[in-house]
Amino acid sequence: MNVSQWIASLILQNVLSGKNLDKTFVVFFEKYSKKLEEINKPEIKNLVYGALRFLGESSFIINKLVKRRIDDNSLECLLYVALYQINHDRATDFTIVDQVVNACKKINSKKCGFINAILRNYLRDKVNLRSQAEHDEQANLNYPDWWVTKIKKEYPDNWIEILKSGNRHPSLTLRINQRKVSLQDYEQTLKEKGIDYLNISKEALILKNPTDVQKIPNFIDGYVSIQDYGAQLAGHLIDLKKGHKVLDLCAAPGGKTCHMLELEQIELTAVDLNKKRVEMIKDNLGRADLKAKVINAKVDKSNEWWDGKQFDRIMLDAPCTASGIVRRHIDIKWLRRESDLEFFSNQQFELLDASWTMLKDKGKLLYVTCSIFSEENRAVIEKFKKINNVKEIEIKFPNNIISIENQLIPNDNHDGLFYALLEK
Helix, strand or coil: CCCHHHHHHHHHHHHHCCCCHHHHHHHHHHHHHHHHCCCCHHHHHHHHHHHHCHHHHHHHHHHHCCCCCCCCHHHHHHHHHHHHHHHCCCCCHHHHHHHHHHHHHHHHHHHHHHHHHHHHHHHHHHHHHHHHCCCCCHCCCCCCCCHHHHHHHCCCCCCHHHHHCCCCCEEEEECCCCCCCCCCHHHHHHHHHHHCCEEEECCCECCCCCCCCHHCCCCCCCCCCEEHHHHCCCHHHHCCCCCCEEEEEEECCCCHHHHHHHHHHCCEEECCCHHHHHHHHHHHHHHHHCCCCEEEECCCCCCCCCCCCCCEEEEEECCCCCHHHHHCCCCCCCCCCHHHHHHHHHHHHHHHHHHHHEEEEEEEEEECCCCCCHHHHHHHHHHHHHCCCCCCEECCCCCCCCCCCCCECCCCCCCCCCEEECCC
């Protein structure tokens, strides 16, 4: 266990310094797989995710126990890992402390007594300190103060559920490729395999238990894809017709790209700036036996890659804070700053402006973000409508989707996406 605690603390330190969590896992797993005979990757991931999920609570407790700031960030991160385990994991308290002290030896052997003393003091006063944490908003909700304040203001009736949803484990939702298999036939396959699921739409199934992608029946053959139910709405909302010429912007990793091709016979061009993520689009198309033109390019006013022929439909999946999918990217809430909202909203407006010239008259553009902050959503759309010839089309969501003015309110069945359908 102590090796996992040690590596988890180093990964956590790297993430809290501003690095992407998924990329950090890849780098550290490759590094320590070469150095050590064996590392427990699932255990390390659990420790990192857990420490990030309850970082507000752990920070509060550490501040109560330590009078002066801990100079070594890796030791502080080791304490985050330990407190997550003590408060929310299954191992016994004294086993955790003993193993953490051993992990500390790999970081700074001179500080082992210090770490041991902090954790044992916590165990002696655990009930009292947990009670205090429950009455501190950041510690109890495990979000930065600015985030809590904004959600309270924007969603006075839903803010608690939104924040709690972001701290829960995400569901694993499948999208059925009905070009390859019917919903009924695939449900029968799951039943035969003994895989529990929940049917939430004509093409969306939630698997009730975590499952490795490779063990999902016929995933490799393109019968199903992993895609949140809220994101699955995009392919339907854009109002595709046979023969449409469609542009998918900021398309990686290609979930919405593939879905549109599964739904209708269209001519589709997918564009993304990130070269590595463009390869993900191609991989997903190949797995599902679908064809599209894929371009690695920047979307801006020049659009040098564009041949000048306008599109019937445009999907703009705009970059954003990802605040609506924080349960899937738990590091986001600690890495984002309130000032990021202005940066993203400006970028989103520029992308909308650059996209609009490529849309035919009477054509439709679907604007999508995975944010729950109005600055990135409704405010961008209203600003754009004021200076362009734009008609916004009313969106009617399925009855089992929780939404407020086109903003999906995240819950166990779907993420917190925003949609706006614009007609030229």
